Amino acid sequence: MKVDNTFDKTELKESLSSAYALPLQSITFFPEGEDSYGYIVLSENGEKYFAKASTSVPNSCLQVASLLRHQCDISGIVAPLETLKGTLSVPWHNFQVSLFPFIEGKSRWDLWKVGKDFTDAELSQTAALLATIHGCTDAVASNNLTVATYDLPLRQELHRVLEAPEKIPAQNRYQKRLLEAIVQHRSEILQTLERYDSLGRSASVLQTPFVITHGDPTPGNLIINAENRLYIIDWDGVCLGPPEKDLVSFTGERFEVVLESYLAERRNPVRLHADIFGFYIYEWTLNEIRDYGTKILFKNNDAQQNEYDWESLQDYLPPNQELMEDGIAAVQNTLGRYNFLPK
Structure with missing residues (x-):
């Protein structure tokens, strides 16, 4: 946040000390x-x-x-x-x-904020780490671990956000802006949800083997220290899921750098699918709309937090379906060079 x-931080410190x-x-x-x-x-x-x-x-x-x-x-x-x-x-x-x-170091997000990024070598190191994690599935898999499904988590929350303009009055300027944006872009959000569900049905048919996934290897959760060693933090979203759930965070112009290192490190055979990548590309957008929308409309009590959440939401309202489809096509093209496409 x-x-x-x-809550009292002095008491928290004493509790942790004990x-x-x-x-x-x-x-x-x-x-x-x-x-x-x-x-x-x-x-x-x-x-x-x-x-x-x-x-x-x-x-x-x-x-x-x-x-x-x-x-x-x-x-x-x-x-x-x-x-x-x-x-x-x-x-x-x-x-x-x-x-x-x-961990003393710079996250990938820290670098992005000043116009920099991981080097190819650091991206390769990240891919190798993910491959090692995925390869440990049999050693640490737990019956209590969440199993990913090809369905939108907390779907009801998204519908609650979409129905909000008819059900709640705006209490502050951020709620007012959001309710107006929902009215303006609701049909586009529903079209995005429809495409997402279609990709989910395709992904379910593929029955790809599940592995332990970090669930959110995004820039803020990847840290390079002064000795150029990579660390991955924040295990809130770990679950059993397809490897694409982690790898989708690296789709883009240097996806092939990540893919090559990942495949070289995986010791057991793996097949990757463009439709599963597409499913998670669409899921990210829908989850951001759901999450930030829910916070602004139903949870936040602080104007500063509302401002941050509203600004974060701007990348997803309206959802850019053309950009997402271009991303899926680029992934499919890259996978084709590694003979992952159906014959």
Whole structure:
């Protein structure tokens, strides 16, 4: 979140100190992330940690991150630390708070903000890490882990947003702008949803093997440190799903760099499908409309948070279906060069 919660940070620091047996000195709000509250935590001996307070991260996600780091020995995984009781989080009010090692470095998002990006070598390193994670599926798969479906998560929330202009009055200028935008672009959003559902039906028929996916290897969750080592953070969305669910974050002009490294690292055969990539390309847009729309209309109480959410929504209203179809065509063209297309 971009705006801090009001709970007492001194009490939180003391609770973490006790749970982890660490001499913590300070806790400072870190205004990043979408659905949780982050804090930089310093100890008296100079160690640095990241604390994350969330109401929505299942314990199974934290367990998988820990298993990937320790059982599979994947050093690029930033996993939660264990408490003295062996748990991976501590209760705090209505939150669960986890403590992570703090990674000093630049995220891909940090680089984007100043007009830079990962090098080809860093993208290759990212692809190899994802391939290693996907290859550990049999070693750490959990019966409690969410299994991806080819259907829109929280679909009812999207429909609630689309129906809002007829059901709720605007309480602030951001709600007013959003309700007007929904009226203007509702038919385009519904067309996007229809195409998404069509791609989902195609993806279901393909029956591709599922792997452990990070679920959100987007620029903010990829960090390169001073020694040029890659780390992947934020395991809120880990689930069993098709490898395309992770790889879709890298479609674009350098997709082939990622694909080549990914395939070289995967030790078991893999087939990738343009329709599954397309499904997740469309899902991203619909989820952003649903998520930011729900926050502005039904959740936010802070004007600064509303401003951030409204600005973030501008890339998706109206949904650019032409751009999404161009993206699918580019993926299909690249996959064709690797003999992934049907004969």
